[in-house]
Amino acid sequence: MGATIKDIARETGLGLATISSYLNGRNVREKNRIKIEAAIEKLHFEVNETARGLKTNRTRTIGILIPELNNVFCAEIISEAEDILRQKGYATILCDCRTDPAREREAIAFLLRRRADGLMVMPTGENGEILKAFLRRKRPVVVLDRKIRGLDADCVLVDNEDAAKKAVDRFRAAGHTKIGLITGPQDIYTAAARRRGFQAAMADAGLEVSDSMVVCGDYTIQGGARAMHKLREEEPEITAVLVANYEMTVGAMIEINESGLRIPQEMSVIGFDNLEFAKAIAPRLSIITQPTREIAREAVDLLLKRLSGDAGRPTQTVVLPTDYVEGKSVGVRAEEVRTGLSNRKLRRG
Amino acid sequence: MGATIKDIARETGLGLATISSYLNGRNVREKNRIKIEAAIEKLHFEVNETARGLKTNRTRTIGILIPELNNVFCAEIISEAEDILRQKGYATILCDCRTDPAREREAIAFLLRRRADGLMVMPTGENGEILKAFLRRKRPVVVLDRKIRGLDADCVLVDNEDAAKKAVDRFRAAGHTKIGLITGPQDIYTAAARRRGFQAAMADAGLEVSDSMVVCGDYTIQGGARAMHKLREEEPEITAVLVANYEMTVGAMIEINESGLRIPQEMSVIGFDNLEFAKAIAPRLSIITQPTREIAREAVDLLLKRLSGDAGRPTQTVVLPTDYVEGKSVGVRAEEVRTGLSNRKLRRG
DNA sequence: TTGAAAGCGCTAACAT
DNA sequence: ATGTTAGCGCTTTCAA
Numbered sequence: 046m047g048a049t050i051k052d053i054a055r056e057t058g059l060g061l062a063t064i065s066s067y068l069n070g071r072n073v074r075e076k077n078r079i080k081i082e083a084a085i086e087k088l089h090f091e092v093n094e095t096a097r098g099l100k101t102n103r104t105r106t107i108g109i110l111i112p113e114l115n116n117v118f119c120a121e122i123i124s125e126a127e128d129i130l131r132q133k134g135y136a137t138i139l140c141d142c143r144t145d146p147a148r149e150r151e152a153i154a155f156l157l158r159r160r161a162d163g164l165m166v167m168p169t170g171e172n173g174e175i176l177k178a179f180l181r182r183k184r185p186v187v188v189l190d191r192k193i194r195g196l197d198a199d200c201v202l203v204d205n206e207d208a209a210k211k212a213v214d215r216f217r218a219a220g221h222t223k224i225g226l227i228t229g230p231q232d233i234y235t236a237a238a239r240r241r242g243f244q245a246a247m248a249d250a251g252l253e254v255s256d257s258m259v260v261c262g263d264y265t266i267q268g269g270a271r272a273m274h275k276l277r278e279e280e281p282e283i284t285a286v287l288v289a290n291y292e293m294t295v296g297a298m299i300e301i302n303e304s305g306l307r308i309p310q311e312m313s314v315i316g317f318d319n320l321e322f323a324k325a326i327a328p329r330l331s332i333i334t335q336p337t338r339e340i341a342r343e344a345v346d347l348l349l350k351r352l353s354g355d356a357g358r359p360t361q362t363v364v365l366p367t368d369y370v371e372g373k374s375v376g377v378r379a380e381e382v383r384t385g386l387s388n389r390k391l392r393r394g
Numbered sequence: 395m396g397a398t399i400k401d402i403a404r405e406t407g408l409g410l411a412t413i414s415s416y417l418n419g420r421n422v423r424e425k426n427r428i429k430i431e432a433a434i435e436k437l438h439f440e441v442n443e444t445a446r447g448l449k450t451n452r453t454r455t456i457g458i459l460i461p462e463l464n465n466v467f468c469a470e471i472i473s474e475a476e477d478i479l480r481q482k483g484y485a486t487i488l489c490d491c492r493t494d495p496a497r498e499r500e501a502i503a504f505l506l507r508r509r510a511d512g513l514m515v516m517p518t519g520e521n522g523e524i525l526k527a528f529l530r531r532k533r534p535v536v537v538l539d540r541k542i543r544g545l546d547a548d549c550v551l552v553d554n555e556d557a558a559k560k561a562v563d564r565f566r567a568a569g570h571t572k573i574g575l576i577t578g579p580q581d582i583y584t585a586a587a588r589r590r591g592f593q594a595a596m597a598d599a600g601l602e603v604s605d606s607m608v609v610c611g612d613y614t615i616q617g618g619a620r621a622m623h624k625l626r627e628e629e630p631e632i633t634a635v636l637v638a639n640y641e642m643t644v645g646a647m648i649e650i651n652e653s654g655l656r657i658p659q660e661m662s663v664i665g666f667d668n669l670e671f672a673k674a675i676a677p678r679l680s681i682i683t684q685p686t687r688e689i690a691r692e693a694v695d696l697l698l699k700r701l702s703g704d705a706g707r708p709t710q711t712v713v714l715p716t717d718y719v720e721g722k723s724v725g726v727r728a729e730e731v732r733t734g735l736s737n738r739k740l741r742r743g
Numbered sequence: 744t745t746g747a748a749a750g751c752g753c754t755a756a757c758a759t
Numbered sequence: 760a761t762g763t764t765a766g767c768g769c770t771t772t773c774a775a
Contacts (some may be wrong), residue, residue: 047531049751049752049753050752050753051752052764059761059762060761060762060763061753061761061762061763061764062754062756062760062761062762063760063761063762064754065753065755066755066760068753068754069754072760073760073761074760074761075763078760091503091506091507092507092752092753093448093506093507093509093751093752093753094507094508094509095444095448095453095611095752095753095754096445096448096751096752096753096754096767097753097754098444098753098767099442099444099445099448099751099752099753099767099768099769100752100753100754100755100766100767101753101754101755102767102768104444113576114469114472114473114476115466115469115470116471117464120463120464121464123463123488124462124463124464124490127463127488127489127490129488129494131489131501131504136487136504136508137487137488138485138486138487138488139472139476139478139486139488140471140476140480141476143477144755149757152397152480154440155480155485157440158440158441158442158443159443159444159485160443160444173759205769211623214754232514266670282773290697295670295671295673295674296674298674298675298676299670299673299674302674302675302676302677302678304674321615321644322644322671322674324648325644325645325647325648325651325671325675326647326651326674326675327647327651327675327676328651329651334770337466373690385485398768398769399768399769399770400769403746407747408744408745408746409747410746410747410748410769410770411744411745411746411747411770411771411772412744412745412746414769414771415744415745415768417769417770418770420744421744422744422745423744423745423775426744426745441768441769442767442768442769443769444767444768445751445767445768445769445770446769446770447769448751448752448753448767448768448769449750449751449768449769449770449771450751450769450770450771451751452753526766562774645760659766701766
């Protein structure tokens with residue numbers, strides 16, 4: 046087996062406390078430091094973080110619990126969060142619950158047994174009860190991209206209402222009045238918020254939104270394709286559509302392409318999240334992007350702050366702005382052109 | 395703090411060994427079992443895996459070390475591996491080294507301090523020295539999607555040569571003779587293997603491959619766009635191109651769209667990896683897909699087998715097949731049509 | 744099957 | 760600054 050601090054103590058003739066002091070960055074006499082470092086080198090010593098964790102009751106481990114790793118929005122956040130965490134000495138235990146509340150519950154118990162110091166979570170639903178188990182044990186929780194009523198935890202969100210409004214405003218400026226929305230399940234905070242923002246913006250503009258102009262998909266590719274199909278069937282008058290996450294944007298594009306519909310001549314589209322994807326499409330897709338790196342940074346920051354003392358501070362919610370990135374997927378509707386935004390003639394959708 | 399087995403022992407009047415036996419699924423008298431379960435419930439007891447890990451010298455933790463989480467191929471493998479591992483009681487510590495050998499080295503040390511039982515790794519380069527630190531400590535390593543000379547570890551690969559050959563054969567069947575390849579850095583096993591397969595298939599077909607018909611990108615989106623640009627500049631005669639990973643496929647598509655080149659009339663394309671992306675593009679992209687879920691399953695399987703005893707068994711390499719999925723991005727070259735594969739007339743590229 | 748006791752590798756008093 | 764000692768929560772002999 047590997048060497049322990051006892052071996053280092055014996056090798057150097059020093060006491061355990063000295064070795065421990067050295068390992069924890071406290072002051073050690075210069076000549077002892079040299080001896081210790083030589084012994085560590087010689088014996089290939091490596092701190093046993095497990096033993097340390099048992100003693101200190103802090104594992105320097107953070108659980109990240111998400112609904113789906115194969116979701117670029119999640120993956121980008123995790124990638125950034127893990128990077129920062131590891132630099133600070135924290136390990137990231139990943140738990141992908143596949144949008145399954147049962148697995149989510151099991152993962153929480155799993156992380157609790159592992160004594161994860163804290164949790165970053167993008168919950169599957171609105172039920173915060175499962176997460177309270179963490180809070181009860183005085184372990185901080187940061188909720189990503191959701192807000193859960195009755196759960197006293199820090200949150201990091203984007204301004205979803207505003208994101209939807211930006212899209213609606215862009216469509217309106219191009220003369221669209223029959224605008225559809227494909228959003229996610231209404232028990233997911235972001236999906237509901239984007240719907241609210243959409244409806245508010247439409248109302249502000251004096252535009253009507255019938256029930257069938259809003260379709261709730263399931264945030265998957267297949268769901269996006271189905272939603273697009275349904276929207277076109279029930280509301281053939283629609284000339285523009287906002288799709289409220291990346292996976293459904295891909296699905297909607299598949300459906301649009303398969304039905305032979307031309308963008309932007311017959312349908313204007315604003316998608317979500319993945320800039321690179323948007324650029325790879327022809328014509329280039331206009332999209333709403335979310336600041337995934339900032340979300341991760343804020344979340345890690347909140348978590349580490351709680352971990353380093355100020356656990357009593359009231360919980361806070363950080364709201365970050367989204368961006369609209371112009372592509373070529375929003376066409377001007379000839380009948381209502383007022384500005385010179387585009388000069389292409391459009392066929393009635 | 396939380397309850398310990400001592401608390402359970404006191405509460406039930408039983409000894410520690412009995413509680414431990416219960417927790418580890420060994421036989422306990424029925425009435426004691428009931429008492430123990432009641433006490434666990436009452437005191438909200440949860441096994442402390444940290445203590446267990448210290449005692450048993452097995453943390454039930456697997457490190458997954460990858461070059462980039464924002465790479466769908468990696469993300470899909472991790473997602474599946476993590477799922478299986480957690481079901482078996484193993485935690486997954488994720489380390490994304492951002493294709494940086496220094497971070498990769500640091501991550502290995504990190505996982506060693508954490509006493510990860512095993513490692514699944516997609517190395518950045520060909521140097522296996524870093525990984526040997528793991529092997530020296532008798533901890534199993536499974537190398538994903540790479541083969542590293544001089545490293546005695548299990549591997550899971552796909553048949554990259556054959557993948558390239560499939561693409562070349564498909565292009566040839568459509569009459570293409572000037573075929574380009576955009577592959578990755580040559581110190582990455584898969585990239586080199588795809589190149590070899592490409593060149594072998596071209597040679598078999600009696601087709602010439604000049605140096606500038608093969609461009610080595612860096613497996614990123616930007617790199618794919620640059621590579622496509624370079625290819626077109628240096629080899630304007632090319633009528634077909636194989637792009638050997640997903641990110642570069644996206645990049646190549648961006649470049650193609652920006653240059654106004656039409657697919658498949660002016661350029662035939664076969665991409666890699668992401669089926670959903672391929673379907674969302676118009677015209678739908680033909681691609682080579684890799685069996686990410688099987689890769690993950692094989693890798694986990696190899697790792698767990700080593701962990702459960704048969705550590706002495708010679709290392710093995712599992713090679714999985716790829717698939718070619720037909721889209722509409724391969725056009726027939728009129729001049730050389732021999733079969734009736736397509737009936738579209740094509741303009742000379 | 745169960746109980747008592749030792750000890751995994753480390754940190755943190757406390758004493759020097 | 761350093762040495763001594765106890766103990767974190769668990770598993771695992773060894774006896775009974």
